[in-house]
Amino acid sequence: MQLELSDDDATFRDELREFFTTKVDEDIRTVVRERGELTKDQIVRGHRTLNEAGLAVPHWPVEWGGRDWTPLQRHIWHEEMQRAAVLPPLAFNTSMIGPVIAQFGTQEQKERFLPKTANLDIWWSQGFSEPDAGSDLASLRTSAVRDGDDWIVNGQKTWTTLGQYGDWIFTLVRTDPDVKKQAGISMLLIDMTSPGVEVRPIELIDGGHEVNEVWFSDVRVPAENLVGEVNSGWTQAKFLLGNERVGVAPVGSVKRVLAQTKEWAAATTTDADGTTLLDDPLVASRIAELENELLALELTALRVVANSADGKPHPASSVLKLKGSELQQAVSELVVDVAGPAGLGSGGTSETSDLEQWQRRATPAYLNLRKASIYGGSNEVQRQIIAGTILGL
Amino acid sequence: MDFTYDEEQLALRDAARSLLTKSYSDFENRRKAVGTGHDGDGPGYDPAVWGQMAEMGLLALPFSEEDGGVGAGPVEVGIVAEEVGRVIAPEPFLTTVVLAGGLVAAVGTDEQRGEIVGGLAAGELVPALAHAEPGSRWQPSARTVSATQDGDTWTLEGVKEPVPYGATADLLVVSAALPDGGTGLFTVDPSVDGVERTGYRTPDGGRAARVRLSGVTATPLGEAGADATEAIAASYDATRVAAAQEAVGAMQVALDTTSDYLKSRKQFGVPLKTFQALTFRAADMYVSLELARSLAQWATMVLASPSTDAAERRTAATRAWAQVSRAARHIGQEAIQLHGGIGVTAEYSVGSYTAHLTTLDHLLGDSRHHLGALARGVADYDVVDPIG
Numbered sequence: 001m002q003l004e005l006s007d008d009d010a011t012f013r014d015e016l017r018e019f020f021t022t023k024v025d026e027d028i029r030t031v032v033r034e035r036g037e038l039t040k041d042q043i044v045r046g047h048r049t050l051n052e053a054g055l056a057v058p059h060w061p062v063e064w065g066g067r068d069w070t071p072l073q074r075h076i077w078h079e080e081m082q083r084a085a086v087l088p089p090l091a092f093n094t095s096m097i098g099p100v101i102a103q104f105g106t107q108e109q110k111e112r113f114l115p116k117t118a119n120l121d122i123w124w125s126q127g128f129s130e131p132d133a134g135s136d137l138a139s140l141r142t143s144a145v146r147d148g149d150d151w152i153v154n155g156q157k158t159w160t161t162l163g164q165y166g167d168w169i170f171t172l173v174r175t176d177p178d179v180k181k182q183a184g185i186s187m188l189l190i191d192m193t194s195p196g197v198e199v200r201p202i203e204l205i206d207g208g209h210e211v212n213e214v215w216f217s218d219v220r221v222p223a224e225n226l227v228g229e230v231n232s233g234w235t236q237a238k239f240l241l242g243n244e245r246v247g248v249a250p251v252g253s254v255k256r257v258l259a260q261t262k263e264w265a266a267a268t269t270t271d272a273d274g275t276t277l278l279d280d281p282l283v284a285s286r287i288a289e290l291e292n293e294l295l296a297l298e299l300t301a302l303r304v305v306a307n308s309a310d311g312k313p314h315p316a317s318s319v320l321k322l323k324g325s326e327l328q329q330a331v332s333e334l335v336v337d338v339a340g341p342a343g344l345g346s347g348g349t350s351e352t353s354d355l356e357q358w359q360r361r362a363t364p365a366y367l368n369l370r371k372a373s374i375y376g377g378s379n380e381v382q383r384q385i386i387a388g389t390i391l392g393l
Numbered sequence: 394m395d396f397t398y399d400e401e402q403l404a405l406r407d408a409a410r411s412l413l414t415k416s417y418s419d420f421e422n423r424r425k426a427v428g429t430g431h432d433g434d435g436p437g438y439d440p441a442v443w444g445q446m447a448e449m450g451l452l453a454l455p456f457s458e459e460d461g462g463v464g465a466g467p468v469e470v471g472i473v474a475e476e477v478g479r480v481i482a483p484e485p486f487l488t489t490v491v492l493a494g495g496l497v498a499a500v501g502t503d504e505q506r507g508e509i510v511g512g513l514a515a516g517e518l519v520p521a522l523a524h525a526e527p528g529s530r531w532q533p534s535a536r537t538v539s540a541t542q543d544g545d546t547w548t549l550e551g552v553k554e555p556v557p558y559g560a561t562a563d564l565l566v567v568s569a570a571l572p573d574g575g576t577g578l579f580t581v582d583p584s585v586d587g588v589e590r591t592g593y594r595t596p597d598g599g600r601a602a603r604v605r606l607s608g609v610t611a612t613p614l615g616e617a618g619a620d621a622t623e624a625i626a627a628s629y630d631a632t633r634v635a636a637a638q639e640a641v642g643a644m645q646v647a648l649d650t651t652s653d654y655l656k657s658r659k660q661f662g663v664p665l666k667t668f669q670a671l672t673f674r675a676a677d678m679y680v681s682l683e684l685a686r687s688l689a690q691w692a693t694m695v696l697a698s699p700s701t702d703a704a705e706r707r708t709a710a711t712r713a714w715a716q717v718s719r720a721a722r723h724i725g726q727e728a729i730q731l732h733g734g735i736g737v738t739a740e741y742s743v744g745s746y747t748a749h750l751t752t753l754d755h756l757l758g759d760s761r762h763h764l765g766a767l768a769r770g771v772a773d774y775d776v777v778d779p780i781g
Contacts (some may be wrong), residue, residue: 001402001468002395003694003701005780009394072394083776259775266772278772288767292688295777296716299687302779303396316683323680386679387672391652 013076016055020084024049030149031258032085035361037208040165046087047120056089057118061102064114071305079298082252090163092124093117095243097170100187100236104228113189125166125192126212128237135381137172138181138234142216144173144188151175151188151226153196153219163199163212166192172233187232189225196220206364207346241377249324251298256293258290258331263336264358277338286334290327297323315390322382325372332366339358339363396690402472411448411478416442417480420667420742427598431741436561437600438483443486445693447516461511467631467696471638476500481749485521485598488557488756489513491635493522493566496628500578500615509564510579523553523581523604524625528627529759533626534576538606547579547613549606557756559602560592566614567606570579575620579611593726597749624777627703630710634696637689637717639769640750644682644721647728647746650673654732654743671731678724685720688713691779708767710739712777715763721750722760 005013006116028046030082031038038046048063050056051065059074060066069077082089098117101109116122142155153173160169169190176184188195192388196219201209228236265287297320304314335358336343340361353360373379396404416439417423426439446452456462456471470491477486490513497509497520512518526537538551549569559565565581565588583590587609588714592602652675656667665671692713695701701709717757725747729736754760 001398001690001694001697003691003698003780005394053746227398238433255776262771262775281768284768284771285764287771288764291771291777292712292716292764292767293684295712295779296684296688299691299779300683302394303690306394306396319680319683323684360726380673383673383676384669386676387666390679391648391651391672391675393668393675 009056009070009072009076011081012073013207016077016080019053019055020080020086023053024084024086028087029085030086032182033256034357035257035365036357038087043087043090043165044120044123047089047093049088050089050118056120057094057098060094060114060118064098064102064110065118065380072302075302079252080380083249083256085253085256087291091122092121092126092170093120096126097124097189099243100170100227100240103239104187104236106224108224109189109227123162123167124166125160125163125169125214126334127160127169127171127190128169129159130156131158132188135378137237138185140172140174140185142171142173143177144186144221146175146223147220149223151221151223152191153216153221155216157214158211158386159294160199160201160212160214161210163192163214164201164209166199168192169197169214170227172237175233176231178364179231182234184231185237186230187227188217188221189227190219190221194219194221204368205370206368208364208368210368226348248299249320250328251294251324254324254328255294255298256333257292257335259262260358261331261335261338262287264335264356265284268338268340283338290331290334293323293330294327297327318382318385320392321376322386325379328372329366329369332362332369335362336366396694397766398468398472400774402468404702405469406472406476408449409451409473409557410479412445413450413476413480413482413632417482418447420740420745423483423598423745424739428594430595433592433594433600437558437594437598440484441664442517443519444711446484447514450514451486451515452494453514454607455491455495456506456510456514459503459516460498460506460772462498463514467634467693470631471602471693474635474639475642476643478639479646481597481643481746485519485558487632487639489519489521489562492557492628492632493520495631496522496566496578496621496624497614499624499628499648500619500621502615504615505580512563518563519558519561520564520566521556521559522628523559523565523567524706525553525555526554529556531629531762533568533622538567538569539576539595540571540611540733542572542618545617546709547577547611547617549581549609552603552605554603555595555601555755556604557595558600559604560590560600565604566625567604567611569611569619571618572608574620576622576625577618578621578625580614581606581609581611585609595752595755597745597752599749599752607717620764623703626707627629630707630758631696633710633714634689634692636753636757637685637692637713638752640717640721641682641686643746643750644678644685644724646749647743648675648678648682649744650726650746651678651731658733665731674727674731681720681723685717711763711766714757715760716769718754718758718760718763721753725750 028042057065058067058069064070096368101113130140144151144153169192171188172185173188196217198215200213202211266276268277303319339359339362342355343363345353345355345360346364348360413618427437450463451473453462454465458464494513541548565583567581568576587607588600589605595601617697658665694710695709728743733742
């Protein structure tokens, strides 16, 4: 057992810290720090800055831009990025479909898609969930029927995050309705400019347009866009969702927001004598408790990465998503309470309101983050996994 | 950063587990050792098991070779503590070896360390730390027991209570308010005039005592008249971290026992694990356990690291126990509830795990106490960085 990083890992951390805090455009980091909404241009620009430095897809195979880092180095990379308020590379590209194509794709698919995916020349959207297939993903109904060299796709996907920016969408479609539901699914890559693809916005409770419905009406998809074998899509889906779960504890960014919350609380006077909200023992104790829980989560993440080296996830990894989302939500709730009456100003802008940006963003961010315990396998699904696969219940 | 044990440490774990499992895997053996009902007679543990622990070198782990120890460190102590926790062995490893022994090793003279630590390591002398006083709440200082000096003679007056395993200890290490301020440490032979010891049971079947000191002649531990407040605090910190590992062992077994029960116990014609209302609660126990384990192991590494200072070690111990204490309440309560009535009986193991976990809070401070300390300092830094 050893507390310290090795000299190599310490150097690695210092170099990344230096890069993230000096080489990523400040306008992007400012928006992230203030919990604002990034434009498409900012997301693309930030992503490409990382990719040019070899920091967008370090976990991919080396042949396609991977860096062959240790699990601990990948963890440090992820934490330092969030700590510096750098937006991580677009997950749909780098964590979701990229590794799937690298693992299951044909050589042609790899050459066609991977470089552009790494550089965000293609913006990928996710087409998994459907109105009747949420946590029960395998019951999806969007169908693909073979017609000559094409598949004809009909159906509806939903919760497609940032689908309004998407160039391509990776989908799970039903290619055999007559077998066990998991056995009749395939993965299809669909060009979103194809005739018959329609993206319709869903407004969320924070007032934003983050997610969409994607409708497919007789969309013609070349057969070469199928990933893996026909009816093997559930294998690719499980591979993708497994990757999603490992990187899903946003420890670094939640730590950063909590540190900012202390500054905000210290800047909020509650009395003419200069007493601040941070002097309130109930506020301070909530902060202390959240910091300790976050510390426990971060250390659990470190334990898990250190013990997952043989490629098999450590059982405690299921804790990360469950507790990570709970803490992310708890910190966002604390910000709401620190904002207090200023939280009413959510509709204001720097032109129309004297309130601080963080105060105006507090409640929309809190409302938006209710999603965190729902997506990526809801927290109830996580409990089911823990009870079933770890405790044998 | 590395959370894994090396070969030697794994061998130590196997040896300790083998000894303690042989002794206490039959829960009835523990009941015999601690006694039943409200019976507070006897030492509250099995002296034969204590002797075997000494033979295996477990009692010598944290002490230097010059003092009669084996020169291991917090990692090895934590490994043994976790095994003690797995069977809630009643032997006073924590309070005697880590707490009292650690303090003597830290402040005693060469001669005192050789005699007391050496005797403890060999299983021949059981010291107890008499620090808590009626009305005190985990402060590292003494208030109501006072020391007075007349030439080279020191005299103690006042009541120490509760003193863990104080009624049967061979030697008392007593803290006392010094005439010129500060807290001094003294050794007291419990058989001398003016020492009155009354022992009783603690909630987990352990033992504690009231120790009344009436004009008792005492020997300064280490330098006479020196303030030992920091040393007392540091020894409690080390004990908190070891206790965190002990609690992790106990919580793991409480959860395993509960999971097994949910699989085997049938109601309404089906196993209890059929009911999601129960299995989800077991899943939450697992979450609490793993988070607590992470902090316990981290704090152990902070203590073992050559590059951390006393303040960092203090904070790590505080953080670890704040988390473990909370987890222990959660897991202890749920373990009983998920069992149902059998969980509150003395003959079934799981309730005693809950009792022991609660007892550790009394000894070391509950989560409110430690979170309070953390809350008072949140303005002093921006983020908590666990990597050294």
